[in-house]
Amino acid sequence: MGTYTEQLDHIIETISPEDDNYTEELMAVMASFREFGEALDAFIVDKGYKGDITDVKAKVAFIKSKFDQAGIQEYPRNMKKWFTDQVRIKDRQKDRRTIFQLCFAFELDVQESEAFCQKVCLQRGFDCHMIEEAVFYYAIKHHLSYNEAMDIIHQVPKPDQQPLNLKGDVLFTQTITKEIDRFQSSEELIAFFIDNLDQFGYNNATAYRTIHHLWDTIQGPQGLANKEREILFAQDKPKEAKKLSTWDIYMQILGFYEFDDDHSPLFAFQDRSLKPILKNNALLHPLAEDCFPDRQGLEHILRGAHKSNELVRKTMILLAFYVYWTKWCLKNRDATIITNAEDCQRCYYEMNHYLVEAGYPALYAGNPYDWIFLYAMQDDYPLDTFRYFMKELYVHNQNLLYPLADASEKPEA
Structure with a gap:
């Protein structure tokens, strides 16, 4: 990870709009960014993968084995395409669940999960204004399993999505996170969601x-x-x-x-x-x-x-x-x-x-x-x-x- 970003930091310091080959330099920069599969390669090697890094089947099998060990019965779709077709996990709620499944499967803590989201998936970490991700945050923080997290999620009604009105009563994400950090039981967490359900119909307030x-x-x-x-x-x-x-x-x-x-x-x-x-x-x-x-x-x-x-x-x-x-x-x-x-x-x-x-x-x-x-x-x-x-x-x-x-x-x- 360090070598990769150090290279990009170095490029930042060496090219200028005044360079005669500025266009070619920009093209070279754009070609130097890692695809998702390459970032995932570095991640799984760091997490114990010992096989051939070019063997897609072996890499997929390694990830599946982590899901099995964590008791996660649903495998992510298109895992093979992560490595072969440059397919990324999309920034959509239903797809972001896959990111957190990987966090549970590889037993990442909160800080490691945030880094995985940012540097491997190039997405934000836990959005605690979304009930599902708030539960994942609580579960990983308290060393609960993915299945235990899903049990909590199923006990909370789904909020109705609504536009954000900053002139009204707004519950900001930082406040939600601080509240979750206080809770010591899933019952407290569920009660908090139910009592404030109408405040979870929007996100990105801050x-x-x-x-x-x-x-x-x-x-x-x-x-x-x-x-x-x-x-x-x-x-x-x-x-x-x-x-x-x-x-x-x-x-x-x-x-x-x-x-x-x-x-x-x-x-x-x-x-x-x-x-x-x-x-x-x-x-x-x-x-x-x-x-x-x-x-x-x-x-x-x-x-x-x-x-x-x-x-x-x-x-x-x-x-x-x-x-x-x-x-x-x-x-x-x-x-x-x-x-x-x-x-x-x-x-x-x-x-x-x-x-x-x-x-x-x-x-x-x-x-x-x-x-x-x-x-x-x-x-x-x-x-x-x-x-x-x-x-x-x-x-x-x-x-x-x-x-x-x-x-x-x-x-x-």
């Missing part, structure tokens, strides 16, 4: 609150986006100023809110969607593309609608990165001032504070999406570096965006 806070800092007449825009477009006349829409701000964050001399957009997008430049882009790993933050997803989160863990986490990272470095740029307007290691560390700790407080894993270089931001923040000009990366994605896939405009209007590479 994350949604954080996203609201970050977005409120960005939008509005006195928001960071407008203040940055006054610098970026200082030559614009006041009468040409307009209220920024969510899409305008989103484009500005990513570096696409730019115009030609005649005020026509330099970057064209059909239906206000980034999908054409993200999909099958050799400069972007599929895991980074999956649930890449978008305007529609952000608007749904702001309305309290249920969205995937992956989208919520990625949105939080993007907004936190923009807020930190835009504040830095507004404070240090002298073009000769560049960032230093202390600035990078402060950004790193601030972003991780938001993530961990919301129950999400800290930034990890082995996660292709996280890597983009870890790479950008170490540069002398982090916001510019991130935006340059996004523009590289655009240029690489720009043929998929046209004929949205006449071929003569294509931006130059």
Whole structure:
């Protein structure tokens, strides 16, 4: 694990947008991330697998033997494909159960389970705002078996899913976890769920609150986006100023809110969607593309609608990165001032504070999406570096965006 992340950390320090072979360097980075099967290989070897690491049947048999020893009668589906077809465990409730079955099967403790979720599965750990995962957390903490955990789950009614209303009474995940840590019996746990059942119809309350806070800092007449825009477009006349829409701000964050001399957009997008430049882009790993933050997803989160863990986490990272470095740029307007290691560390700790407080894993270089931001923040000009990366994605896939405009209007590479 250490060698793998050390390699990715080293790459972060060695490539620059100014390199002549920058595109090729990015392609090499995207090809260096481990597939799920490779991460699982390292995990099972660490847990006692002695066979041929290329023998898929033997690896599947080893995992099944752990399930048998733990008394877990249902084997995960597609185990063979984990190693042969680069299939991952999806970030869906019914699929996340497989992750925790593996934790029980390999007798992981709470800390080891969290690390398995983050570094092998590239997902969040226990979401204790979901009853099933809260029970798994309690069971692993108290050394109960998977079957004992399922017995507890079957005794709790299923809550009705509902949108999150941050203006109402909200039970935050950290509070739930602290309560669970107090319980010494399954009866206490079950009673807690039943007494607060209506508070388990939503999740991500802390994350949604954080996203609201970050977005409120960005939008509005006195928001960071407008203040940055006054610098970026200082030559614009006041009468040409307009209220920024969510899409305008989103484009500005990513570096696409730019115009030609005649005020026509330099970057064209059909239906206000980034999908054409993200999909099958050799400069972007599929895991980074999956649930890449978008305007529609952000608007749904702001309305309290249920969205995937992956989208919520990625949105939080993007907004936190923009807020930190835009504040830095507004404070240090002298073009000769560049960032230093202390600035990078402060950004790193601030972003991780938001993530961990919301129950999400800290930034990890082995996660292709996280890597983009870890790479950008170490540069002398982090916001510019991130935006340059996004523009590289655009240029690489720009043929998929046209004929949205006449071929003569294509931006130059």
